[in-house]
Amino acid sequence: MRRSGWLVLALTGVAGCGSGGSTHDLVIAGGRVIDPESGLDGVRSVGIRDGKVVTIAEGELTGAKIIDATGLVVAPGFIDLHAHGQDDENYRVMALDGVTTALELEVGTEDVPGFYASREGKALINFGASVGHIRTRMAVMGDQGPFLPTGPGGRQAASDADIAAIRGRIEAGLAAGGLGVGFGLQYTPAATKWEVLEMFRAAAKFGAPALVHTRSWGTTDPGSSVESYLEVIAAAAVTGAPLHFHHLNSTSLESTPRTLQLVEEARARGLRVTAEAYPYSAGMTDISSPLLDQFENAPDSTYGKMQLVSTGERLTRASFRANRKPGVAVILHLNTPEMEALAMKSPFTAIASDGGLRSGLGHPRSAGTHGRLFGHYVREGGQIGLADAIRKSSLLPAQVLEGFAPAFAKKGRINVGADADLVLFDPATVTDRSTYQQPNLPSEGFRYVLIGGVPVVEGGQVVSGVWPGQGVRGTGQPKAAPTSAP
Ligand SMILES: [Zn+2]
CATH class of the missing domain: 2.30.40.10 (Urease, subunit C, domain 1)
Known part of the structure; x- marks a missing residue:
């Protein structure tokens, strides 16, 4: 035929x-x-x-x-910019949720060639990863955490020599085809503003996006969502790297109207700034990560917002302390349906799951993000139009990457x-x-x-026994030097 x-x-x-x-x-x-x-x-x-x-x-x-x-x-097919589950268990539930390309852009990988080589020819759907600042910093600082930092990778300041070493590895990852530079600044609180700028400079050198989970989510300064969004908008403006905000919903919480406004204003100024959201008002992370250090001395009422993934039990001060070890996943019920909906409905947020199952356990966003988008937000609530929901799941994420990774110009459209x-x-x-x-x-x-x-x-x-998924990469080429302003 x-x-x-x-x-x-x-x-x-x-x-x-x-x-x-x-x-x-x-x-x-x-x-x-x-x-x-x-x-x-x-x-x-x-x-x-x-x-x-x-x-x-x-x-x-x-x-x-x-x-x-x-x-x-x-x-x-849907392009998920935030998919931590990069194995067959996750690719299967993502395919059943309409996803054709699953990208690990936030945590990313410290070993770009290894990430692609270990999946080539064995993947149900397309895949890709950024070179991750978190994982690279962990390698340089000697952090043994299985996924996120549990020690010096997050909590120890880097010397100038360490920063140069991290930047060198990041540039090597971009040269190897990494899809940008991933950041999780709430997991690396010891990373200084200058360290972050150095990594943005590495991204800018390749024309690659900086893909950021921001530093903090409070409502007062220092430590507000607004402050942490401004930190990286400034880094994008100074260096020229395109900027993407991961899960704007979960790093903004009640400040969502303000961070959406900041993104909109930065875009109106001509900066290449994009964002994503997922349709749930709870998040999930590793209980031992630095992100939860702020809960060490929280008021008693705060602990009940955390729920152990393994048993479903809500935590107390005592059970939080007893469970604080690497590999223990916890659901964080910190946001409201109103703020979730605001982030979801914004015309410039792509839909991305932040999912990742391990042996069937995890957050429902892993398997249900697009089902919930088209069931709850489009059909039942009428809050997002059908064509717009498709745009937010396909074309918009392709556009986040296509300026740097031309393969995405062939995806996200029919x-x-x-x-x-x-x-x-x-x-x-x-x-x-x-x-x-x-x-x-x-x-x-x-x-x-x-x-x-x-x-x-x-x-x-x-369908069993088919592995058509392909690795999708960046150009690996440094950009020509930009002309300077007069
Ligand atoms: Zn995150």
């Missing part, structure tokens, strides 16, 4: 003119195609060949395989030449099912998910 397809392609001389005579590897027939870039929203058939969309037509198309998409929305990373879902039934008690229950309603034209979800079930 492929050979005859090529023959037709050669004879017509163009791919994607809408001709019904072409033969395709796969045709998605008669779905409601929504492309957030062109604004297309209509019933079309989509023809796929060699992993790419080659035809979008109003009439019928021929192909070796046909998927009847009648009644389903056909959207670009046009001729785009990668055939697609999701087909039923807008009338799509929903999340994961809960704080059962965080790994997969979403429902995402009927088909394609990675480069290969179905990884068919009829709402994961």
Whole structure:
């Protein structure tokens, strides 16, 4: 079939003119195609060949395989900018939630080539990672934490020589194709403003984004969300590195109106600043990390906002202290539904899960982020329009990265030449099912998910034995030096 397809392609001389005579590897027939870039929203058939969309037509198309998409929305696959779960357990529930590309951009990795090599040819969906300041700092400072810092990586000041060593490793990670520089400043409180600037300079040298979990979330200075957002907006302005805020919801809390305003104002000034949010009012982290040092001497009433992932029990001062060891995950009930919704609805927030399951345990955002977006926010609440929710899940995250990683210019949209990373879902039934008690229950309603034209979800079930996921990388090239202002 492929050979005859090529023959037709050669004879017509163009791919994607809408001709019904072409033969395709796969045709998605008669779905409601929504492309957030062109604004297309209509019933079309989509023809796929060699992993790419080659035809979008109003009439019928021929192909070796046909998927009847009648009644389903056909959207670009979702790109999750914040996915800590980078293994098969997580890729499966993410595929069932409509995700086609899972990116670990916040914590990132200290070993970019190793991250990609260990997943190549074995991944259900596409994957990628930044080079992470947290993990690189841990390596230089000698922190043994399994994922986040538990010792000097977070709490010990770096000398000038240490900072130079961290920056050198960060630049090596960018040269190896890392998708930007990840930061978790609340996990590395000992990192000075100058250290952060040095890492932004490394990002700027490659034209790579700085992807930041900010330093603090209080409402008063020092230590406010506003102060911590200004720290990195200033770093972006001084260095020229594009800036992305991870989970604006969970680092802003009741200051969400103010941090959204700061992002909007910085964008209006011409800075390349973007943000993301997830649709839950609780967060999750490792109980031993420096982020929770502030709870050591908190009022008694604060401890009940923390919930052990392993047992579901709410904490007290005594049980917080008893459980404070590496590898113990805790849910943090710190935000309100009102602030969550504000962050979700902003036109410039991408939707990103911050998910990561381990042996079925974790936060419901891992399996349910997009099910909850399209079930709760779009269908039930009417708070976000269907096409806008698709844009926030596909085109917007692609645009965060495409200036530095051109591969993303072929993702997040449905046009001729785009990668055939697609999701087909039923807008009338799509929903999340994961809960704080059962965080790994997969979403429902995402009927088909394609990675480069290969179905990884068919009829709402994961297809076994296919590994079409590809590593997506940055350019690895330093940018030409910018011209200086007069
Ligand atoms: Zn974070």
